[in-house]
Amino acid sequence: MQFFQKEIQLKEYRRGFHLITSVIERELPELSKIKVGQLQVFIKHTSASLTVNENADPSVRTDFESHINVMVPENAPYYIHTYEGPDDMPAHIKASLMGCSVTLPVTNGKLNMGIWQGVYLCEHRDYGGSRKLVLTLFGS
Protein backbone atom coordinates (compact mmCIF):
# COMPACT_ATOMS: atom_id res chain seq x y z
CA MET A 1 0.00 0.00 0.00
CA GLN A 2 1.39 3.34 -1.02
CA PHE A 3 0.13 6.85 -0.44
CA PHE A 4 1.36 9.79 -2.47
CA GLN A 5 0.19 13.39 -2.32
CA LYS A 6 1.19 16.49 -4.25
CA GLU A 7 -0.07 20.04 -4.56
CA ILE A 8 0.17 21.65 -7.97
CA GLN A 9 -0.65 25.06 -9.41
CA LEU A 10 -2.31 25.28 -12.79
CA LYS A 11 -1.65 28.02 -15.29
CA GLU A 12 -4.40 30.61 -15.54
CA TYR A 13 -7.30 29.47 -17.71
CA ARG A 14 -9.97 31.69 -19.17
CA ARG A 15 -13.60 31.25 -18.10
CA GLY A 16 -14.96 28.00 -19.49
CA PHE A 17 -14.29 24.27 -19.51
CA HIS A 18 -10.76 22.97 -20.16
CA LEU A 19 -9.20 19.52 -20.53
CA ILE A 20 -6.42 19.01 -17.99
CA THR A 21 -5.89 15.23 -18.00
CA SER A 22 -2.40 15.47 -19.49
CA VAL A 23 -1.37 18.15 -17.01
CA ILE A 24 -2.30 15.83 -14.14
CA GLU A 25 -0.60 12.78 -15.64
CA ARG A 26 2.59 14.74 -16.27
CA GLU A 27 2.74 15.68 -12.58
CA LEU A 28 2.38 12.08 -11.41
CA PRO A 29 5.21 9.78 -12.48
CA GLU A 30 4.25 7.78 -9.36
CA LEU A 31 1.14 6.57 -11.22
CA SER A 32 3.21 3.87 -12.92
CA LYS A 33 3.90 2.23 -9.54
CA ILE A 34 0.25 1.66 -8.66
CA LYS A 35 -1.28 -1.59 -9.87
CA VAL A 36 -4.69 -1.08 -8.26
CA GLY A 37 -5.72 2.17 -6.68
CA GLN A 38 -7.31 5.58 -6.94
CA LEU A 39 -6.38 9.13 -7.74
CA GLN A 40 -8.30 12.01 -6.28
CA VAL A 41 -7.97 15.44 -7.87
CA PHE A 42 -9.23 18.13 -5.49
CA ILE A 43 -9.50 21.85 -6.27
CA LYS A 44 -8.85 24.27 -3.39
CA HIS A 45 -11.29 26.92 -4.60
CA THR A 46 -15.00 27.67 -4.47
CA SER A 47 -15.48 29.37 -7.83
CA ALA A 48 -13.86 26.78 -10.07
CA SER A 49 -14.55 23.06 -10.17
CA LEU A 50 -13.66 19.69 -11.67
CA THR A 51 -15.62 17.17 -13.67
CA VAL A 52 -15.06 14.25 -16.03
CA ASN A 53 -16.49 14.49 -19.52
CA GLU A 54 -15.80 14.10 -23.26
CA ASN A 55 -12.15 14.51 -24.19
CA ALA A 56 -12.38 14.79 -27.97
CA ASP A 57 -14.56 17.49 -29.44
CA PRO A 58 -13.97 21.05 -28.13
CA SER A 59 -17.59 21.92 -28.99
CA VAL A 60 -18.68 19.87 -25.95
CA ARG A 61 -16.73 22.21 -23.67
CA THR A 62 -18.17 25.26 -25.44
CA ASP A 63 -21.73 23.97 -25.01
CA PHE A 64 -21.08 23.23 -21.32
CA GLU A 65 -20.21 26.89 -20.82
CA SER A 66 -23.24 28.07 -22.79
CA HIS A 67 -25.68 25.89 -20.93
CA ILE A 68 -24.35 26.40 -17.42
CA ASN A 69 -24.74 30.15 -17.94
CA VAL A 70 -28.42 29.56 -18.66
CA MET A 71 -28.89 27.20 -15.69
CA VAL A 72 -27.09 29.58 -13.34
CA PRO A 73 -27.51 33.07 -14.79
CA GLU A 74 -25.72 36.22 -13.75
CA ASN A 75 -27.67 39.08 -12.21
CA ALA A 76 -30.52 36.97 -10.84
CA PRO A 77 -32.65 39.46 -8.89
CA TYR A 78 -32.49 37.40 -5.68
CA TYR A 79 -28.67 37.26 -5.37
CA ILE A 80 -27.41 39.19 -2.37
CA HIS A 81 -23.73 38.08 -2.58
CA THR A 82 -22.81 40.47 -5.40
CA TYR A 83 -19.77 42.41 -4.11
CA GLU A 84 -17.27 40.85 -6.46
CA GLY A 85 -19.27 41.29 -9.63
CA PRO A 86 -21.96 39.43 -11.55
CA ASP A 87 -19.82 36.32 -12.12
CA ASP A 88 -19.17 35.82 -8.37
CA MET A 89 -22.27 34.13 -6.96
CA PRO A 90 -23.01 32.10 -10.12
CA ALA A 91 -19.44 30.79 -9.92
CA HIS A 92 -20.04 29.43 -6.41
CA ILE A 93 -23.24 27.67 -7.47
CA LYS A 94 -21.70 26.23 -10.64
CA ALA A 95 -18.75 24.97 -8.59
CA SER A 96 -21.03 22.94 -6.32
CA LEU A 97 -23.07 21.60 -9.25
CA MET A 98 -19.90 20.23 -10.88
CA GLY A 99 -18.06 19.38 -7.67
CA CYS A 100 -14.71 20.14 -6.06
CA SER A 101 -13.09 16.80 -6.81
CA VAL A 102 -13.00 13.82 -9.11
CA THR A 103 -11.76 10.39 -8.09
CA LEU A 104 -10.45 8.12 -10.82
CA PRO A 105 -9.67 4.41 -10.67
CA VAL A 106 -6.04 3.50 -11.29
CA THR A 107 -5.25 0.18 -12.94
CA ASN A 108 -1.84 -1.17 -13.99
CA GLY A 109 -0.10 2.16 -13.59
CA LYS A 110 -2.63 4.23 -15.51
CA LEU A 111 -5.82 6.21 -14.98
CA ASN A 112 -8.59 3.78 -15.84
CA MET A 113 -11.12 6.08 -17.49
CA GLY A 114 -13.15 5.35 -20.59
CA ILE A 115 -11.46 6.21 -23.88
CA TRP A 116 -13.66 9.28 -24.33
CA GLN A 117 -13.24 10.58 -20.79
CA GLY A 118 -11.00 13.38 -19.62
CA VAL A 119 -10.73 15.64 -16.57
CA TYR A 120 -12.08 19.16 -17.01
CA LEU A 121 -11.10 22.24 -15.08
CA CYS A 122 -14.28 24.30 -14.96
CA GLU A 123 -13.27 27.94 -14.54
CA HIS A 124 -16.37 29.86 -13.50
CA ARG A 125 -14.84 33.31 -12.90
CA ASP A 126 -14.01 35.88 -15.58
CA TYR A 127 -10.55 36.28 -14.02
CA GLY A 128 -10.08 33.35 -11.68
CA GLY A 129 -6.31 33.40 -11.62
CA SER A 130 -4.13 30.36 -11.18
CA ARG A 131 -5.86 27.46 -9.42
CA LYS A 132 -4.37 24.98 -6.95
CA LEU A 133 -5.05 21.25 -6.99
CA VAL A 134 -4.26 18.55 -4.44
CA LEU A 135 -3.49 15.20 -6.06
CA THR A 136 -3.89 12.22 -3.74
CA LEU A 137 -2.81 8.88 -5.20
CA PHE A 138 -2.93 5.60 -3.34
CA GLY A 139 -3.08 1.89 -3.94
CA SER A 140 -0.98 -1.20 -4.03
Place this chain on the structure above:
Amino acid sequence: MQFFQKEIQLKEYRRGFHLITSVIERELPELSKIKVGQLQVFIKHTSASLTVNENADPSVRTDFESHINVMVPENAPYYIHTYEGPDDMPAHIKASLMGCSVTLPVTNGKLNMGIWQGVYLCEHRDYGGSRKLVLTLFGS
Protein backbone atom coordinates in the same frame (compact mmCIF):
# COMPACT_ATOMS: atom_id res chain seq x y z
CA MET B 1 -5.45 -3.48 4.08
CA GLN B 2 -6.93 -5.01 0.94
CA PHE B 3 -7.49 -3.58 -2.50
CA PHE B 4 -9.86 -5.19 -4.96
CA GLN B 5 -10.85 -3.97 -8.40
CA LYS B 6 -13.22 -5.31 -11.04
CA GLU B 7 -14.64 -4.09 -14.31
CA ILE B 8 -18.22 -5.07 -15.10
CA GLN B 9 -20.57 -4.54 -18.00
CA LEU B 10 -24.19 -3.68 -17.31
CA LYS B 11 -27.07 -4.84 -19.43
CA GLU B 12 -28.53 -2.18 -21.69
CA TYR B 13 -30.93 0.14 -19.87
CA ARG B 14 -33.42 2.45 -21.49
CA ARG B 15 -33.09 6.23 -21.06
CA GLY B 16 -33.90 7.18 -17.47
CA PHE B 17 -32.88 6.45 -13.90
CA HIS B 18 -32.40 2.85 -12.74
CA LEU B 19 -31.59 1.18 -9.43
CA ILE B 20 -28.45 -0.96 -9.73
CA THR B 21 -27.44 -1.55 -6.09
CA SER B 22 -28.16 -5.27 -6.22
CA VAL B 23 -26.24 -5.67 -9.48
CA ILE B 24 -23.15 -4.16 -7.84
CA GLU B 25 -23.47 -6.21 -4.65
CA ARG B 26 -23.85 -9.41 -6.63
CA GLU B 27 -20.56 -8.72 -8.42
CA LEU B 28 -18.67 -8.18 -5.17
CA PRO B 29 -18.51 -11.22 -2.89
CA GLU B 30 -15.28 -9.61 -1.61
CA LEU B 31 -17.41 -7.02 0.24
CA SER B 32 -17.92 -9.46 3.09
CA LYS B 33 -14.17 -9.42 3.85
CA ILE B 34 -13.98 -5.66 4.46
CA LYS B 35 -14.66 -4.50 8.00
CA VAL B 36 -13.99 -0.82 7.39
CA GLY B 37 -13.52 0.60 3.93
CA GLN B 38 -14.93 2.16 0.80
CA LEU B 39 -16.36 1.13 -2.53
CA GLN B 40 -16.08 3.40 -5.53
CA VAL B 41 -18.35 2.76 -8.50
CA PHE B 42 -17.03 4.59 -11.58
CA ILE B 43 -18.73 4.74 -14.99
CA LYS B 44 -16.46 4.80 -18.05
CA HIS B 45 -18.78 6.96 -20.16
CA THR B 46 -19.63 10.62 -20.65
CA SER B 47 -23.32 10.35 -21.48
CA ALA B 48 -24.47 8.21 -18.57
CA SER B 49 -23.80 8.80 -14.88
CA LEU B 50 -24.20 7.53 -11.33
CA THR B 51 -25.91 8.94 -8.27
CA VAL B 52 -27.32 7.80 -4.93
CA ASN B 53 -30.98 8.40 -4.25
CA GLU B 54 -34.25 6.89 -3.04
CA ASN B 55 -34.47 3.13 -3.51
CA ALA B 56 -38.16 2.50 -2.86
CA ASP B 57 -40.67 4.34 -4.99
CA PRO B 58 -40.17 4.14 -8.78
CA SER B 59 -41.98 7.48 -9.17
CA VAL B 60 -38.86 9.19 -7.81
CA ARG B 61 -36.83 7.85 -10.75
CA THR B 62 -39.56 8.91 -13.18
CA ASP B 63 -39.60 12.44 -11.78
CA PHE B 64 -35.80 12.63 -11.98
CA GLU B 65 -36.02 11.95 -15.71
CA SER B 66 -38.84 14.48 -16.16
CA HIS B 67 -37.07 17.25 -14.33
CA ILE B 68 -33.58 16.76 -15.72
CA ASN B 69 -35.08 17.08 -19.21
CA VAL B 70 -36.40 20.49 -18.21
CA MET B 71 -33.13 21.58 -16.58
CA VAL B 72 -31.09 20.40 -19.56
CA PRO B 73 -33.40 20.53 -22.57
CA GLU B 74 -32.80 19.09 -26.00
CA ASN B 75 -32.47 21.40 -28.98
CA ALA B 76 -31.27 24.45 -27.06
CA PRO B 77 -30.49 27.01 -29.78
CA TYR B 78 -26.93 27.53 -28.54
CA TYR B 79 -25.75 23.89 -28.75
CA ILE B 80 -23.12 23.38 -31.43
CA HIS B 81 -22.25 19.75 -30.57
CA THR B 82 -25.30 18.24 -32.28
CA TYR B 83 -23.91 15.60 -34.69
CA GLU B 84 -25.20 12.61 -32.79
CA GLY B 85 -28.75 13.84 -32.34
CA PRO B 86 -30.69 15.99 -29.91
CA ASP B 87 -30.01 13.72 -26.92
CA ASP B 88 -26.21 13.93 -27.34
CA MET B 89 -25.13 17.24 -25.80
CA PRO B 90 -27.79 17.21 -23.05
CA ALA B 91 -26.50 13.75 -22.09
CA HIS B 92 -22.98 15.11 -21.54
CA ILE B 93 -24.24 17.95 -19.36
CA LYS B 94 -26.56 15.71 -17.34
CA ALA B 95 -23.67 13.28 -16.80
CA SER B 96 -21.52 15.98 -15.19
CA LEU B 97 -24.41 17.27 -13.06
CA MET B 98 -24.95 13.79 -11.59
CA GLY B 99 -21.30 12.71 -11.64
CA CYS B 100 -19.23 9.83 -13.01
CA SER B 101 -18.79 8.02 -9.70
CA VAL B 102 -20.22 7.35 -6.29
CA THR B 103 -18.16 6.33 -3.27
CA LEU B 104 -19.90 4.38 -0.54
CA PRO B 105 -18.69 3.60 2.97
CA VAL B 106 -18.27 -0.10 3.75
CA THR B 107 -18.85 -1.33 7.28
CA ASN B 108 -18.79 -4.89 8.59
CA GLY B 109 -18.85 -6.43 5.13
CA LYS B 110 -21.71 -4.36 3.76
CA LEU B 111 -22.38 -1.11 1.93
CA ASN B 112 -23.18 1.36 4.69
CA MET B 113 -25.86 3.49 3.04
CA GLY B 114 -29.06 4.75 4.62
CA ILE B 115 -32.01 2.38 4.43
CA TRP B 116 -33.65 4.48 1.71
CA GLN B 117 -30.53 4.89 -0.41
CA GLY B 118 -29.63 3.03 -3.55
CA VAL B 119 -27.23 3.49 -6.47
CA TYR B 120 -28.78 4.79 -9.69
CA LEU B 121 -27.50 4.31 -13.20
CA CYS B 122 -28.57 7.47 -15.00
CA GLU B 123 -28.85 6.65 -18.70
CA HIS B 124 -29.01 9.94 -20.57
CA ARG B 125 -28.94 8.64 -24.16
CA ASP B 126 -31.91 7.28 -26.09
CA TYR B 127 -29.80 4.28 -27.10
CA GLY B 128 -26.77 4.29 -24.83
CA GLY B 129 -25.92 0.64 -25.15
CA SER B 130 -24.29 -1.46 -22.48
CA ARG B 131 -22.28 0.58 -19.95
CA LYS B 132 -19.02 -0.36 -18.23
CA LEU B 133 -18.31 0.23 -14.56
CA VAL B 134 -15.07 -0.01 -12.59
CA LEU B 135 -15.62 -1.18 -9.02
CA THR B 136 -12.78 -0.33 -6.63
CA LEU B 137 -13.12 -1.77 -3.14
CA PHE B 138 -10.59 -1.28 -0.37
CA GLY B 139 -10.30 -1.35 3.37
CA SER B 140 -9.17 -3.45 6.25
Place this chain on the structure above:
Amino acid sequence: MQFFQKEIQLKEYRRGFHLITSVIERELPELSKIKVGQLQVFIKHTSASLTVNENADPSVRTDFESHINVMVPENAPYYIHTYEGPDDMPAHIKASLMGCSVTLPVTNGKLNMGIWQGVYLCEHRDYGGSRKLVLTLFGS
Protein backbone atom coordinates in the same frame (compact mmCIF):
# COMPACT_ATOMS: atom_id res chain seq x y z
CA MET C 1 -1.92 2.71 6.87
CA GLN C 2 -4.81 3.40 9.21
CA PHE C 3 -8.54 3.19 8.67
CA PHE C 4 -10.98 4.91 10.97
CA GLN C 5 -14.76 5.12 10.65
CA LYS C 6 -17.42 6.80 12.74
CA GLU C 7 -21.13 7.46 12.41
CA ILE C 8 -22.41 10.74 13.81
CA GLN C 9 -25.78 12.39 14.13
CA LEU C 10 -26.12 16.08 13.41
CA LYS C 11 -28.47 18.38 15.23
CA GLU C 12 -31.56 19.35 13.28
CA TYR C 13 -30.92 22.13 10.79
CA ARG C 14 -33.55 24.24 9.10
CA ARG C 15 -33.99 24.08 5.32
CA GLY C 16 -31.01 25.71 3.63
CA PHE C 17 -27.24 25.51 3.42
CA HIS C 18 -25.16 25.25 6.61
CA LEU C 19 -21.44 25.17 7.40
CA ILE C 20 -20.52 22.00 9.31
CA THR C 21 -16.73 21.84 8.97
CA SER C 22 -16.10 22.45 12.66
CA VAL C 23 -18.68 19.82 13.67
CA ILE C 24 -16.83 17.23 11.59
CA GLU C 25 -13.38 18.21 12.86
CA ARG C 26 -14.56 18.08 16.46
CA GLU C 27 -15.72 14.48 15.96
CA LEU C 28 -12.37 13.39 14.53
CA PRO C 29 -9.43 13.69 16.94
CA GLU C 30 -7.91 10.86 14.86
CA LEU C 31 -7.26 13.40 12.07
CA SER C 32 -4.08 14.50 13.80
CA LYS C 33 -2.57 11.03 13.32
CA ILE C 34 -2.86 11.05 9.52
CA LYS C 35 0.06 12.54 7.63
CA VAL C 36 -1.28 11.81 4.14
CA GLY C 37 -4.78 10.58 3.53
CA GLN C 38 -8.42 11.28 2.85
CA LEU C 39 -11.63 11.89 4.72
CA GLN C 40 -14.96 11.00 3.22
CA VAL C 41 -18.11 12.52 4.68
CA PHE C 42 -21.17 10.57 3.53
CA ILE C 43 -24.80 11.45 4.30
CA LYS C 44 -27.22 8.55 4.79
CA HIS C 45 -30.24 10.36 3.37
CA THR C 46 -31.78 11.15 0.00
CA SER C 47 -33.31 14.56 0.71
CA ALA C 48 -30.26 16.29 2.18
CA SER C 49 -26.78 16.49 0.72
CA LEU C 50 -23.20 17.67 1.14
CA THR C 51 -21.02 20.04 -0.82
CA VAL C 52 -17.89 22.15 -0.39
CA ASN C 53 -18.18 25.89 -0.87
CA GLU C 54 -17.39 29.32 0.55
CA ASN C 55 -16.94 29.35 4.32
CA ALA C 56 -16.97 33.07 5.05
CA ASP C 57 -19.97 35.08 3.95
CA PRO C 58 -23.41 33.74 5.00
CA SER C 59 -24.97 35.46 1.97
CA VAL C 60 -23.44 32.75 -0.24
CA ARG C 61 -25.46 30.11 1.61
CA THR C 62 -28.61 32.22 1.35
CA ASP C 63 -28.15 32.64 -2.40
CA PHE C 64 -27.56 28.91 -2.81
CA GLU C 65 -30.96 28.26 -1.27
CA SER C 66 -32.63 30.95 -3.41
CA HIS C 67 -31.18 29.69 -6.65
CA ILE C 68 -31.63 25.96 -6.10
CA ASN C 69 -35.32 26.64 -5.49
CA VAL C 70 -35.49 28.22 -8.94
CA MET C 71 -33.51 25.42 -10.61
CA VAL C 72 -35.61 22.74 -8.91
CA PRO C 73 -38.98 24.31 -8.16
CA GLU C 74 -41.74 22.91 -6.01
CA ASN C 75 -45.05 21.95 -7.58
CA ALA C 76 -43.72 21.28 -11.07
CA PRO C 77 -46.73 19.95 -12.98
CA TYR C 78 -44.93 16.76 -14.03
CA TYR C 79 -44.00 15.52 -10.54
CA ILE C 80 -45.84 12.34 -9.60
CA HIS C 81 -43.95 11.63 -6.33
CA THR C 82 -45.85 14.18 -4.26
CA TYR C 83 -47.18 12.22 -1.24
CA GLU C 84 -44.94 13.86 1.31
CA GLY C 85 -45.58 17.44 0.29
CA PRO C 86 -44.23 19.91 -2.26
CA ASP C 87 -40.70 19.90 -0.80
CA ASP C 88 -40.34 16.09 -1.17
CA MET C 89 -39.44 15.44 -4.82
CA PRO C 90 -37.41 18.66 -5.25
CA ALA C 91 -35.38 17.58 -2.21
CA HIS C 92 -34.44 14.29 -3.93
CA ILE C 93 -33.34 16.07 -7.10
CA LYS C 94 -31.38 18.73 -5.22
CA ALA C 95 -29.66 16.01 -3.20
CA SER C 96 -28.34 14.33 -6.35
CA LEU C 97 -27.26 17.63 -7.89
CA MET C 98 -25.13 18.44 -4.84
CA GLY C 99 -24.14 14.86 -4.01
CA CYS C 100 -24.27 12.49 -1.05
CA SER C 101 -20.61 12.77 -0.10
CA VAL C 102 -17.52 14.92 -0.15
CA THR C 103 -13.98 13.58 0.00
CA LEU C 104 -11.30 15.86 1.36
CA PRO C 105 -7.54 15.46 1.22
CA VAL C 106 -5.82 15.15 4.60
CA THR C 107 -2.29 16.50 4.98
CA ASN C 108 -0.18 16.68 8.14
CA GLY C 109 -3.07 15.92 10.46
CA LYS C 110 -5.50 18.43 8.97
CA LEU C 111 -8.15 18.73 6.29
CA ASN C 112 -6.32 20.19 3.31
CA MET C 113 -8.99 22.45 1.83
CA GLY C 114 -8.49 25.95 0.47
CA ILE C 115 -8.73 28.75 3.02
CA TRP C 116 -12.18 29.78 1.75
CA GLN C 117 -13.59 26.26 1.61
CA GLY C 118 -15.92 24.63 4.08
CA VAL C 119 -18.27 21.65 4.15
CA TYR C 120 -21.96 22.45 3.76
CA LEU C 121 -24.89 20.40 4.94
CA CYS C 122 -27.59 21.10 2.36
CA GLU C 123 -30.94 20.51 4.05
CA HIS C 124 -33.57 20.29 1.31
CA ARG C 125 -36.62 19.40 3.41
CA ASP C 126 -38.76 21.82 5.40
CA TYR C 127 -38.53 19.48 8.39
CA GLY C 128 -35.73 17.04 7.63
CA GLY C 129 -34.97 16.06 11.17
CA SER C 130 -31.57 15.06 12.46
CA ARG C 131 -29.25 13.71 9.75
CA LYS C 132 -26.69 10.90 10.03
CA LEU C 133 -23.21 11.06 8.55
CA VAL C 134 -20.59 8.34 8.08
CA LEU C 135 -17.05 9.67 8.43
CA THR C 136 -14.38 7.46 6.85
CA LEU C 137 -10.81 8.56 7.45
CA PHE C 138 -7.77 6.73 6.16
CA GLY C 139 -4.15 7.29 5.34
CA SER C 140 -0.65 6.81 6.62
